[in-house]
Amino acid sequence: MVVTGNDPEEREALQGHLSREFKMKDLGPLKYFLGIEVSRSNKGIFLSQRKYALDLLRETGMLACQPVDTPVEEGLKLRIESNQVPVDKGRYQRLVGRLMYLAHTRPDLAYALSTVSQYMHNPGEQHMNAVLRILRYLKSAPGQGILFTKNEDHQSVDVYTDADWAGAVDDRRSTSGYFTFVGGNLVTWRSKKQNVVARSSAEAEFRGIALGVCEALWLRLLLQDLGCVSKQPIKLYCDNKAACDIAHNPVQHDRTKHVEIDRFFIKEKLDEKIVELPHIRSEDQLADILTKAVSSRVFSKGVKFFTRGAMLVFSTWSFRVLMQLLSLLKFV
Template structure:
């Protein structure tokens, strides 16, 4: 390492080196040590570390709440207590060298826009940069990320494709999943063939890029809503949709106050002869078996937990008609008309699109 500025040494010492005793950056232990110190500082100021996400810190007082989330050394602070936010900022400025960048506009590749209607999140710049890098800026756009009725599998004599390029493209596209639930199912499908991609799989990846060209600025609008405590969940599963192993794909959407907050599309770990049969057998076998095994005990706990919430009228399980089942876009490829209708219900829009 170089000598610090202003450090004077004699000619005899100019050939010597400095011994590093402490480093803030460059060592794998440094991030953990810094985060431990940051956590202690936040706790000392009265904040509680979230159990579900250790990078989230919360403080509730006088009916108000303040939240801070940190990623490496970037932080976002929000809440309905302006005095507490200012006090937290002053406290962190004394504890750490930091800079206030003002209202949130850009964080981890996510663009934040505000209006009288609410807050809009998108990754438009990232999508445009990806199209530019892949040479797809001038491609013909499509209305859905995956063709209706398409079924992928590994064929015995399939035409191979560039495995490295396939993996890089899917990896880059996966980052868009933070604000793009419309891509969830398509990305769930193509990510299953990372180690053995064929030409048909690469064609789907190219179609996803063509779909991005159609609406690179599409994102989620968090509308202002006073009923912020209402929670709705849509969940569903197809039946043996995967041709390779006949496993089902399940998905869910979670809404808080009418705004979409979480979603997931994932192939199940086991093969079910039918979705109804799998649930029915699990419930009946456990109910008639007095000896609870470790493999099924968690299912039994979940069943009783849900039953208690139903009995207490905390949770309702209404039947959703097929034409209103939003999770269809997480479990199968559907028509462009249905796809567009469901995206509107999810609160997805493109504020950059011409009107």
């Protein structure tokens, strides 16, 4: 159990009550919890699952493997082949399941795990090779994690959202992805195949924007419950100009009939000044690594951004906010 709060007396009273009701002892400051390692320094708090990753490599016999610098080979698109070589289905499912637990502190694995998990029912040799490549990537960076750093002046909510149009070869559905930052530190992320087939890249990106807005609103309500109210609008960064134009201009009926509900939803939040939709260059879009198999250069750029961090003030209230965010962290 992790006990946190900004009132030392109340925290000690709660621990005392728990110790009277249950057999327990105080292990001191949080260092290790359910496989997640917590390190503190004057720069902030760093979360990783290094021991879990090394144990996984050791148990799978991959501790001496040749490391690679990305979890997915650039441009790789998995599919179900009619003549694919079958593999041990149970082993595949166990490996993917264990890798999924790493995703709590490894946003760099989100796209790779989202992709390989789609073939749990019928894995082939190419799918198993993709899983083994993830393990080889872990060998190159077993201690990768998330850094939460101090920042007294920056408390905004920012979202980077992207979509890969028709990227899935089997059903031509698009993949959406987003990163959300509170005050500059990464708190939630997602890589998910869309439910319907998009007929244009603008439609795919527009659905991704709607997904990002929903996540941003959830974070905003959570922060309000924690007593952290920011009057700044949420900035949602998208690199597709057509999708941004549709969001700001509701009269483009012919282009938006199939996403009409999303269009009204996003336009409402824009009109209320809750959300801003600035356009950014594709090369500055961090969410690219959540939607496609990118080059090692693009991938390393995104990963360095997350591990450097840039965020919360570690006053009593902000530490409480951080721990509450971590405890409520959503990963899908």
